[in-house]
Amino acid sequence: MNIVLIFLITIFSVSLFFYGRSKTKSISIEKNIRLNALPKFYGYYLVLWCSIPALVFLLVWSLFEPVIIKSIIIETAANQGAIFNDKNEANLIYEKIKAIHLGTYFGDIDSILKESALAYAKFINLFTNSKVVLIFGIIIASVIYSLKKIKNNNKARDDVEVILKGLLFVSSLIAILTTLGIIFSLLFESIKFFSVINIFDYLFGTNWSPQRAFVRDASSITVAELEELKDAFGFIPLIAGTSFIAFIAMLVAVPIGLFSGIYMAEYASIKVRRISKPIIEILAGIPTVVYGFFAALTVGPFFRQVGENFGLTVSSESALAAGLIMGIMIIPYVSSLSDDVINSVPQSLRDGSYAVGATKSETIKQVVIPAALPGIIGSVLLAVSRAIGETMIVVMAAGLAANLTINPLESTTTITTQIVMILVGDQEFDSPKTQSAFALGLTLFIATLILNYIAQRAVKKYREKYD
Amino acid sequence: MNNIKIKSKNLNVYYGDKQALFDVNLDLNEKEVTALIGPSGCGKSTFIRCINRMNDVIDICKVTGNIEMDGMNINDKDLDVVSLRERVGMVFQKPNPFPKSIYDNISYGPKIHGKGETKSELDQIVENSLKKSALWEEVKDRLDEPGTSLSGGQQQRLCIARAISVNPEVILMDEPCSALDPIATAKIEELIDELKKTYTIVIVTHSMAQAVRVSQKTGFFHLGKLIEVGNTEKIFKNPDNKMTQDYITGRFG
Numbered sequence: 001m002n003i004v005l006i007f008l009i010t011i012f013s014v015s016l017f018f019y020g021r022s023k024t025k026s027i028s029i030e031k032n033i034r035l036n037a038l039p040k041f042y043g044y045y046l047v048l049w050c051s052i053p054a055l056v057f058l059l060v061w062s063l064f065e066p067v068i069i070k071s072i073i074i075e076t077a078a079n080q081g082a083i084f085n086d087k088n089e090a091n092l093i094y095e096k097i098k099a100i101h102l103g104t105y106f107g108d109i110d111s112i113l114k115e116s117a118l119a120y121a122k123f124i125n126l127f128t129n130s131k132v133v134l135i136f137g138i139i140i141a142s143v144i145y146s147l148k149k150i151k152n153n154n155k156a157r158d159d160v161e162v163i164l165k166g167l168l169f170v171s172s173l174i175a176i177l178t179t180l181g182i183i184f185s186l187l188f189e190s191i192k193f194f195s196v197i198n199i200f201d202y203l204f205g206t207n208w209s210p211q212r213a214f215v216r217d218a219s220s221i222t223v224a225e226l227e228e229l230k231d232a233f234g235f236i237p238l239i240a241g242t243s244f245i246a247f248i249a250m251l252v253a254v255p256i257g258l259f260s261g262i263y264m265a266e267y268a269s270i271k272v273r274r275i276s277k278p279i280i281e282i283l284a285g286i287p288t289v290v291y292g293f294f295a296a297l298t299v300g301p302f303f304r305q306v307g308e309n310f311g312l313t314v315s316s317e318s319a320l321a322a323g324l325i326m327g328i329m330i331i332p333y334v335s336s337l338s339d340d341v342i343n344s345v346p347q348s349l350r351d352g353s354y355a356v357g358a359t360k361s362e363t364i365k366q367v368v369i370p371a372a373l374p375g376i377i378g379s380v381l382l383a384v385s386r387a388i389g390e391t392m393i394v395v396m397a398a399g400l401a402a403n404l405t406i407n408p409l410e411s412t413t414t415i416t417t418q419i420v421m422i423l424v425g426d427q428e429f430d431s432p433k434t435q436s437a438f439a440l441g442l443t444l445f446i447a448t449l450i451l452n453y454i455a456q457r458a459v460k461k462y463r464e465k466y467d
Numbered sequence: 468m469n470n471i472k473i474k475s476k477n478l479n480v481y482y483g484d485k486q487a488l489f490d491v492n493l494d495l496n497e498k499e500v501t502a503l504i505g506p507s508g509c510g511k512s513t514f515i516r517c518i519n520r521m522n523d524v525i526d527i528c529k530v531t532g533n534i535e536m537d538g539m540n541i542n543d544k545d546l547d548v549v550s551l552r553e554r555v556g557m558v559f560q561k562p563n564p565f566p567k568s569i570y571d572n573i574s575y576g577p578k579i580h581g582k583g584e585t586k587s588e589l590d591q592i593v594e595n596s597l598k599k600s601a602l603w604e605e606v607k608d609r610l611d612e613p614g615t616s617l618s619g620g621q622q623q624r625l626c627i628a629r630a631i632s633v634n635p636e637v638i639l640m641d642e643p644c645s646a647l648d649p650i651a652t653a654k655i656e657e658l659i660d661e662l663k664k665t666y667t668i669v670i671v672t673h674s675m676a677q678a679v680r681v682s683q684k685t686g687f688f689h690l691g692k693l694i695e696v697g698n699t700e701k702i703f704k705n706p707d708n709k710m711t712q713d714y715i716t717g718r719f720g
Contacts, residue, residue: 269526346563348559348561348563349563349565349566350524351521351524351557351559351563352559352563352564352565352626352629353565353575354521354524354552355519355521355552355556355557355559355630356552356553356556356575356576356579356629356630356632356633357549357550357551357552357553357576357579357580357633358549358575358576358579359549362579366565366575367565367566367575370565370566370567371565371566
């Protein structure tokens with residue numbers, strides 16, 4: 001039904017566009033007046049007026065219709081004598097009624113359900129009919145209004161401008177509201193978690209074993225159980241593991257990425273650059289899960305083999321393997337961005353340096369890189385946040401055990417990996433174990449936010465210095 | 468008459484398939500200012516970029532013919548370009564100070580060439596260079612501020628100081644005043660007058676008045692050819708060539 005309505009609205013709008021355009025054209029010729037805008041703007045004006053109010057109405061209606069019908073039906077079912085103790089049971093009955101209406105219910109149907117299903121059918125019908133009537137009413141009203149406007153030769157171009165500005169504003173508002181929504185959902189779930197687990201136990205605990213919290217719902221935890229849980233959610237091993245793997249990744253990615261960026265920007269001929277740049281960028285296009293099994297099945301065992309030859313114990317899932325592969329994955333972020341930044345350093349600076357007799361590498365080291373530094377720092381920090389957020393490689397190659405270690409040959413884990421581990425499979429949503437995932441998410445979010453803030457400050461500081 | 472410092476013979480320059488200079492024969496005298504004039508794209512800048520081999524930076528550029536400094540072939544493939552550029556400094560059209568402090572802008576060259584081993588020697592070089600470029604009084608209290616914080620005219624004098632800092636023999640100036648206001652231009656011209664006591668200077672300019680004011684010798688380029696060269700006074704008062712006459716009187720270009 002909605003699709004048919006949208007289709008109709010579109011057809012109306014398109015035909016109104018042509019109508020509005022030719023109408024204003026003929027008016028201007030007939031009465032020999034100068035239009036305030038090009039004829040096509042009158043067309044656009046009609047289109048916007050015909051479609052936007054109707055579509056907005058349709059959207060709002062579709063959002064609220066199910067909610068309203070549901071509350072009405074549950075109430076009628078209760079009046080018929082249906083018994084339910086809480087919200088869940090009410091939901092169950094509502095789903096049953098819906099299924100009967102759709103003909104997909106195969107259980108026993110008693111008279112209460114039957115009556116309610118009939119009522120449901122009635123309401124659905126009523127709502128659909130009124131929706132169609134209202135939409136056509138709105139379309140007619142807004143089209144009449146806009147037609148009247150264009151007959152008076154309004155400034156359609158300016159009006160279209162205003163409407164478009166509103167549309168753009170709404171789009172950006174949606175993005176902002178979504179972000180806020182995500183933050184708040186993280187925040188509220190985390191608050192639930194921190195009402196069970198002390199925030200300081202979480203932030204400064206050195207032991208992470210959330211599986212111990214596989215208990216009943218959080219509200220009925222006993223004091224003894226709480227004592228038990230106190231040291232199960234220590235955040236330190238996770239942040240340590242995350243920073244450690246990210247650090248190894250940066251050790252790989254920053255030098256290789258930066259040097260290849262410098263080569264691309266300063267030394268490579270146009271031909272070499274044209275071929276090799278896309279090839280390096282392919283690295284960023286490989287799905288991380290492919291990197292993951294490359295790390296887990298090829299690199300990890302290889303390190304173990306090499307380690308054995310030197311008499312070292314290397315875990316087959318090691319921070320080194322994961323960090324190394326992650327580093328390779330983020331090379332293109334560093335190289336591609338720093339290449340662009342270095343390219344945008346004005347040639348006049350290089351000329352100035354050559355003119356006092358500096359060689360190419362002296363020029364790059366002492367003039368080009370310092371001038372490009374803000375951008376390079378930016379690209380490195382982008383790579384860092386990519387490394388911190390990376391999940392798949394670590395899940396597959398670095399293990400799941402939260403070891404607090406600085407030995408790169410041992411297995412370790414990261415924040416994102418733990419979130420995955422906590423949330424895969426069946427979950428009780430009110431267990432502290434599940435809620436801890438939200439707390440981890442929030443912490444990760446705050447950490448990334450701080451990192452971005454520092455990055456922006458650093459970049460700004462260098463900018464001021466050089467501009 | 469001073470000695471000849473730089474001598475070009477049948478110098479040709481090509482950018483890809485396009486020939487930019489045709490058989491240029493031009494001698495530049497020591498400790499004198501030579502002005503190169505001519506309409507845009509006539510090859511003046513290309514010519515001076517041959518003197519310090521800056522054209523090497525451009526991949527498609529090819530230079531043939533002979534150009535010598537004190538009898539040394541500049542165009543020699545085996546020539547050490549770095550030490551050539553140490554001897555032939557350059558100042559560009561637009562001031563291009565490095566994104567470094569004023570001090571570092573000047574100490575950059577000497578450091579690279581290992582001049583000024585100690586801090587005090589380096590300080591001395593910086594001070595001398597700034598004094599020679601008449602900037603010392605204006606910046607002596609803020610040597611650690613970025614070079615880019617100076618005004619346009621000051622920046623250009625900073626670039627001149629940077630060129631002087633490695634103690635070159637020749638200074639090439641590629642329209643050094645084109646981005647400056649008249650007051651800053653006047654200061655630079657005064658400076659050029661002072662510098663010619665020590666250095667051989669070649670200046671490319673679009674301003675006839677400037678050429679008359681600062682130079683002893685003037686060369687007129689047109690479409691990649693050196694049309695006429697001679698004493699500045701003669702070129703501007705009584706040129707041999709009709710084209711030169713037309714250009715300096717503003718009939719074309």
